[in-house]
Amino acid sequence: MDTERFDSSDLGATEEFLSRAYTPMRIGGRPNDTQTRIERTAAGGLTVDRLTFGYTMSYTANPLGQICLITVHSGSMVDTTEGRHEVYGPGETFLIAPPDRPYTGALHSARYTITMFDPTVLDTVAAAGAHAAPGPVRLTGQRALDGGANRRLGGTVAFLRDHVLTGPTVPDPLVVATATQHLAAVALSALPSTAYQEECHRIDSRDAHTDTLRRARTFIEENAHRAIGLSDIAAAAFVTPRAVQYAFSRHTDTSPLGYLRQVRLTRAHRELKTADPGTSSVTRIAARWGFPHVGRFAAAYRRLYGTTPAATLRTRG
Known part of the structure; x- marks a missing residue:
């Protein structure tokens, strides 16, 4: 098991360490406190890092070539790759970028865990599935599918960090390999992927x-x-x-949302037929039933009922 610690307030030294430990990158920003602390533990192709940045830092990085999962504990991280603005906060575990893609972003006084492993582990795990898709497996989204998936993924990362790669003795290679495959399986179930699309x-x-x-x-x-x-x-x-x-x-x-529009249009029609034109208006009734654009509401209403909503309101029985 390899361990390494980095503790510095020098931005140049920090950039050099990050480029060596992950991928060539440039960092910048306007720090108030430039203290950076990184603790790295690696064994059997699995790497888990604990990082603390006491300032705001932007970065531009080359492809990692690894599956890289980030778990945010405090502060925030912002993904700005290709014009995006995705903000990740405490408690979120996400894929920072596909292994073959460069990425950009910023972190704001962040404390977080980085977990990395070889992308081929995804193929090994997916091949064991009964309905796995043929060919190399790709993670197609960065955020977990839902809150439960996020908790499972974050809990698995925490177990590897706190139990598998922590202790006075070198972890058993079989334990590390099994734990890495388990993490890959959880990642495939928690994040969007090509692995089980057919299933x-x-x-x-x-x-x-x-x-x-x-x-x-x-x-x-x-x-x-x-x-x-x-x-x-x-x-x-x-x-x-x-x-x-x-x-x-x-x-x-029709579609589910198409049916919802039909139901709302019917309810609006009923209300128009019984409303008092002296105290109600087409705009108010349309908005109450989810039609904020009165012109579009009127067009849809006319197609269905052959008259205008204003005419229906005026001819209240």
């Missing part, structure tokens, strides 16, 4: 039955007055967003 499609297609459609429709009809979206509809139907989309396309001629 996900199969499961989503299986769940796209009429019971899913019924549950989704019921939820939409009971909650059309609320600010709901596709993820809320899918959660109420106990399936993934893609499965509920499949269910609507398979059994209807």
Whole structure:
């Protein structure tokens, strides 16, 4: 097991160390406290670093060639690669960049853990899956799929850091190899990837039955007055967003959000028919049912009912 410590307030020395330890990079910024502390532990192709930067630092880095997971403990990190502005805060574990891509960003008084391993471990783990996709495996997204996935990934990193690579003795190579494969498997399940796309499609297609459609429709009809979206509809139907989309396309001629618009248009129509034109307005009723653009609301209303919402309001029975 290899260990290394770096503690310096010299920005030039920090840039040199980071370039040697990770990938050639340039750092900059306007630091107040330039103290940098890094503690590195590596064994069997697995590297875990603890880093503390007491200042704001920007960076421009070459590709790492490694799967690099960041767990933020305090402060924040901002990914600005290719014009993005993704902010990661305490408790988040994410992929900093694909192994073959350069990246840019900044960190703000951040304390965090870096965990790195060879990308081929992903292929080894994915090959053991019953429905793995052929070819090299890629992580296709940087953020975890949901809160539970983020906690699993962060917990796995913490276990490797605090138990596998910590102790007075050199860790058993078999333990390190097994732990690295476990981390790769958790990363594949927690982050978007090409590994199990075919299996996900199969499961989503299986769940796209009429019971899913019924549950989704019921939820939409009971909650059309609320600010709901596709993820809320899918959660109420106990399936993934893609499965509920499949269910609507398979059994209807609209989408989940299309059905939500239809329900809201119907509710707005009912209200226009019973509202008092002296105290209500088309704009107010349209906004109440999720149509902030009154012109688009009027066009959709006319296509469905053959008249304008203003005419319906005026002819209140």
